[in-house]
Amino acid sequence: MSEVSTGPVTVEMIDGVARVTMFGPPVNALGLPLRKALVEALDGIAHDPQATAVLLTGQAKAFSAGADITEFDAAASSPDLRELVAKVEDFPLPVIAAITGVALGGGLELAMAANARIADPEARLGLPEITLGLLPGAGGTGRLPRLVGPARALDMILSGKPVSAAQAHHDGLVDAVFADPAAKDGVRWVAHFALKGDRTRTRDRQEKVEVAHAAPGTVAKLAAVPLHKAKDPYAAQAAVDAITAGIEVSFETGAQLEREKFDERRQSPESAAQRYLFTAERAARKPRNLSTGVGRRVARAGVVGAGTMGSGIAMALAAAGIPVTIVEAEQDALDRGLARIVDNLATSVAHGSRTEAAASSERALIETSLNYGALAAADLVIEAAFEDLQVKKDIFATLERHVRPDAVLASNTSYLNIDVLAAGTAHPERVLGMHFFSPANVMPLVEVVRGAQADAEALATGFELVRRIGKTPVVVGVCHGFVGNRMLEVRSAQAERLLVEGALPGQVDRVLTDFGFRMGPFAMGDMAGLDIGWRNRKAQGLTAPVSDAICKSGRFGQKTGAGFYAYEGRDRQDDRFVAELIEGVSAELGIVRRPICDQEILDRLTFPMINEGARILAEGIADRSGDIDVIWVKGYNWPAYRGGPMWYADQVGLAHVAERLQHYALLTGDESLQPSPLLGQLADDGTTFGGDSR
Known part of the structure; x- marks a missing residue:
């Protein structure tokens, strides 16, 4: 066996098979140095008389995670990724990609150019470009349908989710799956493949696209549902256009359109926003003043409360292989929570997101008890009772009598003061907040709340656990509502005021859905149940004239068939009763209603949030404006292609935001709309939340 090294690429000749190994830590990003090294290695192999085939592989954790994102805004350098992909596909010897770890984006496009693909059982493959506001740019929209068919390709490309x-x-994306495909068995598989003489290029395969090619319009029909679900409609439509051209016309036509659409999307504000979010999320993984590596690994966890949140948290822990015990006060509540878990697991199996074996394994990791003593071995316990400070304080006091002295205690509270909870314990240094979002087994965000006395180990333990269960942790400080809900309350107050002043629920919701939200505030309230907010307001001595009147009329949303809208099943429609009720509330308050334009609605729903975000930054509740944006995109479905509220503010201009807030404060008499000191200062200085000068 001979070995030749070309920078980040090693070539080993094993029984006539040239094993080409990429080594560009940490994830073999296909930047210029690696692309050059691969081209040089392939040129050398092409002139080697001993070579009969090529086995292209990477590191254990990554075949390749794709293109180097830092090159996206730079001038293209040869060989670019398209040239490398073409070289692999047109290579004079069979090329087989051995995929270990991940093959994502450009990495999968490179693998699809090979004559065949073999993979490790743990490998993950996908084209996630849409999460950056892009579409595949090196032939992925043409080659993937030829390997898996149009429907599956549309699903993978428009969702961005790996398989x-x-x-x-x-x-059909992978030809064989077995352990360690880059080792001896892989070499033998390649040698056998080479003997068969199958040199069909992926781009020339037609069997899986023949039907769609013969029936124009098929791709558009198949794309309707995934296109509707796509988080970036602009990139999604561009991808559909390229896929359609590649199938209904020719691979070459599709590839040309793909290049044009990729370059168009790369320069778009939507892609800039999503690439910013990618960077912001990476920054959020490294909170200021949080030592990495000091947290304890949680071997066993506990959850107090088997309601919607508690059962969801338990599922999230079990899905990551962590044994968890749920404790409840009553057997009926425990039974309902366990039934909810079983139903959710069964649904995921039916939808294909879990196997029966995985669901059974996760269910086996969840234990239940009516006794707090069952939590004695837990490394971390998450309290998930309803939002009542005294109830939570009593739970923490009980926990302290049963858990280990070094166990971390966390509250899933979404509003309450973590420092007050911690002060009631003997060890406030091991108390923190872990605010999951509902449904906790699905939503990707957790606000990790840093209490004033929480020590480094406790905070790191909670933070690292969130990452381990596959969610996005963002460290925040203590205040009412933390970051997300504090800003949501401001938006909710403005939505209520807009109704009183002259708008109606349908118009307000439409403005936000046009902006990119999945739902507006009133449709969302109807879905969640209006009685929940009403009960919370009454407990705090607060009022919301319109929302309270809706609830007093017995309309609590979808579950009662009427709320801000009237319902037939889940289908909603505007209701004249609600319009008359709102008009009556306005009259009672002595407010003369006026027409309110869409732009004012958008400004008044988003700019006060931005203003509150500035206050949050000034108070040190959030470390960075990017943390706020990650919270709102991951936790509240702010459209990712608009980058989050603080990024959005930077794009429209802080001076404009400040001027409009002043205008609306004068118009409505609402002094809370006056620009905060930080927003006013940045606007005057001509800078942004991101620190750039304008």
Whole structure:
């Protein structure tokens, strides 16, 4: 066996098979140095008389995670990724990609150019470009449909979600799955493949696209549902256009359109916003003043409360392989929570997101008890009772009598003061907040609340646990509502005022859905149940004239068939009763209603949030404006292609935001709309939340 090294690429000749190994830590990003090294290695192999085939592989954790994002705004350098992909596909010897770890984006496009693909059982494959506001740019929209068919390709490209090696094998994306495909068995598989003489290029395969090619319009029909679900409609439509051209016209036509659409999207504000979010999320993984590596690994966890949140948190822990015990006060509540878990697991199996074996394994990791003593071995316990400070204080006092002295205690509270909870314990240094979002087994965000006395180990333990269960942790400080809900309250107050002043629920909701939200505030309230907010307001001595009147009329949303809208099942429609009720509230308050334009509605729903975000930054509740944006995109479905509220403010201009807030403060008499000191200062200085000068 001979070995030749070309920078980040090693070539080993094993029984006539040239094993080409990429080594560009940490994830083999296909930047210029690696691309050059691969081209040089392939040129050398092409002139080697001993070589009969090529086995292209990477590191254990990454075949390749794709293009180097830092090159996106730079001038293209040869060889670019498209040239490298073409070289692999047109290579004079068979090329087989051995995928270990991840093959994502450009990494998968490179693998699809090979004559065949073999993968490790743990491999993950996908084209996630849409999460950056892009579409595949090196032939992915043409090659993937030829390997897996148009429907599956549309789903993968428009969702951006990776698939397992088993799924990829089932779909035809991978030809074989076995352990360590880059080792001896892989070399033998390649040698056998070379003997068969199958040199068909991926781009020339037609069997899986023949039907769609013969029936124009098929791709558009298949794309309707995934296009509707796509988080970036602009990039999604561009991808559909390229896929359609590649199938209904020709691979070459599709590839040309793909290049044009990729370059167009790369320069778009939507892609800039999502690339910013990518960077912001990475920054959020490294909170200021948080030592990495000092947290304890949680071997066993506990959850107090089997309601919607508690059962969801338990599912999230079990899905990551962590044994968890749920404790409840009453058997009926425990039974309902366990039934909810079983139903959710069964649904995920039916939808194909889990296997029966995985669901059974996760269910086996969840234990239940009516006794707090069952939490004695837990490294971390999350309290998930309803939002009542005294109830939570009593739970923490009980926990302290049963858990280990070094166990971390966390509250899932979404509003309450963590420092007050901690002060009632003997060890406030091991108390923190872990605010999951509902449904906790699905939503990707957790606000990790840093209490004033929480020590480094406790905070790091909670933070690292969130990452381990596959969610996005963002460290925040203590205040009412933390970051997300504090800003949401401001938006909710403005939505209520807009109704009283002249708007109606349908118009307000439409403005936000046009902006990119999945739902507006009133449709969302109807779905969640209006009685929940009403009960919370009454407990705090607060009022919301319109919302309270809606609830007093017995309309609590979808579950009662009427709320801000009238319902037939889940289908909603505007209701004249609600319009008359709102008009009556305005009259009672002595407010003369006026027409309110869409732009004012958008400004008044978003600019006060931005203003509150500035206050949050000034108070040190959030470390960075990017943390606020990650929270709102991941936790509240702010459209990712608009970058989050603080990024959005930077784009429209802080001086404009400040001027409009002043205008609306004068118009409505609402002094809370006056620009905060930080916003006013940045506007005067001509800078942004991101620190750039304008």
